[in-house]
Amino acid sequence: MKKNNIGYLLREGVRGVFLHGFMSFAAIWVTVACLLIMGTFGLVLFNLNEMILELEKENEVMVYIDEDYSESEAKSVGSQINMITNVHKAEFVSREEALENFLDQMGNESVFDGLASDTLRDRFVVSMEDNSKMKETCKEIEQIEGVAEISAHYEISEGFQTIQRVLNIASAIIITVLFVVSMLIISNTVKLAMYDRKDEIGIMKMVGATNGFIRWPFVVEGFILGFLAAVIAFFMQWGLYNLLDTRITAADSLNLIHLVPFIDVIEIVAICYAVVGFVVGVFGSVLSIRKFLKV
Numbered sequence: 001m002k003k004n005n006i007g008y009l010l011r012e013g014v015r016g017v018f019l020h021g022f023m024s025f026a027a028i029w030v031t032v033a034c035l036l037i038m039g040t041f042g043l044v045l046f047n048l049n050e051m052i053l054e055l056e057k058e059n060e061v062m063v064y065i066d067e068d069y070s071e072s073e074a075k076s077v078g079s080q081i082n083m084i085t086n087v088h089k090a091e092f093v094s095r096e097e098a099l100e101n102f103l104d105q106m107g108n109e110s111v112f113d114g115l116a117s118d119t120l121r122d123r124f125v126v127s128m129e130d131n132s133k134m135k136e137t138c139k140e141i142e143q144i145e146g147v148a149e150i151s152a153h154y155e156i157s158e159g160f161q162t163i164q165r166v167l168n169i170a171s172a173i174i175i176t177v178l179f180v181v182s183m184l185i186i187s188n189t190v191k192l193a194m195y196d197r198k199d200e201i202g203i204m205k206m207v208g209a210t211n212g213f214i215r216w217p218f219v220v221e222g223f224i225l226g227f228l229a230a231v232i233a234f235f236m237q238w239g240l241y242n243l244l245d246t247r248i249t250a251a252d253s254l255n256l257i258h259l260v261p262f263i264d265v266i267e268i269v270a271i272c273y274a275v276v277g278f279v280v281g282v283f284g285s286v287l288s289i290r291k292f293l294k295v
Contacts, residue, residue, distance in 0.1 A: 021025065024225060031229035031280055035273055038178045039237045042272070045171040047259055052163055054258075059131060059160070061138060062151040063090070063124040067144055071095075074122035077146040081124055086137040090124045098123060121148065131157040179276065201289075218285045226281020230273040237269065238262055 063081065065074040071094055074183070081090040098120045126141070133155045139152050202209055204214050245259045262269075 009285025024221075027225050028229045028232070031277065032233045034181065034241075034280070035229060035233035035276060036180065036237060038175055038276065039233065039273065040240075041174050041178065042171065043237075043241060043265070043269075045167055045174075046265065049164060049167050049171075051258070051262055052160055052167070055160065057250040059153060059156050060239070061126040061134065061141075063126055063141055063147055064149040064151070065122040065124070066146050067121045069122065071122060073146065077144060080144045081126060081141055084137060084140050086129050087127045088127045088135050090126045093125060094125050095120045095122055107218045114232060130280070132161050139263075183288045185275065215289055219282055220281075223278065224278075224281070226277040226284075227274075229281070230277025233277075234273045236271055237273075238266075270293055 064075055069077070074093055074094075078090045081087055092135050102120070128137060134152060135154060138152050141147055142150060201214055241259075241262045245262070248257050248259060
């Protein structure tokens with residue numbers, strides 16, 4: 001495409017935005033609203049998924065070592081456990097530490113006075129990289145010489161996996177529905193703006209202008225509207241997210257809810273908003289102008 005044609009398209013696109021100021025304003029803010037709704041749902045589901053992952057990490061496996069093993073021999077078993085692919089960390093707990101933990105949990109009741117550490121076994125607290133592979137990993141650990149018993153809560157792990165799958169499906173459905181709704185709203189909003197210009201389009205068709213020549217300024221206009229909406233929505237989302245994070249931190253005295261810092265997801269949000277703004281603006285304009293080109 002020649003430079004003068006590109007310049008013409010840009011000029012006409014910008015002129016169209018300002019020529020129909022109210023409709024352009026409406027199209028931008030409708031897009032901003034749709035982007036904010038999609039972004040908010042996406043961030044909420046993302047944070048819920050991260051919270052579930054954090055809780056899942058606390059679903060640790062207890063690996064008990066043969067009671068005939070000395071402490072040094074028991075520790076040597078840990079190096080073999082850590083070599084298993086799906087093991088994130090195997091933390092050694094001696095008999096003495098296990099006894100102290102037990103007494104703390106029981107409130108140091110006198111009934112347990114005189115309980116010797118020899119009655120307990122050395123153990124490892126094992127966390128997994130991927131809890132969906134817990135059963136397979138535990139079978140590998142059982143094969144290691146010196147491992148006497150494993151205590152694992154498979155039902156909790158499976159429950160977390162189910163919740164994650166439900167969240168992923170729900171997020172995909174919600175965001176897809178909101179995206180389609182946004183496309184329809186923007187398409188209809190831009191279509192209303194084009195009713196004011198149907199005579200202009202008709203005249204251009206009569207003097208021999210091609211559909212492409214007529215369509216491209218509207219595509220550029222849609223791109224500008226989508227880009228402006230994406231930028232506004234991104235910074236509004238940033239501000240709202242940080243405000244919500246501050247309010248939750250102030251209200252959550254028990255520190256139960258942790259939101260992922262926006263800076264950690266800023267690139268993903270920016271890219272998603274840019275892509276959605278482009279698709280909604282450009283394709284919304286293309287869909288809207290098709291009717292008016294049939295003159």
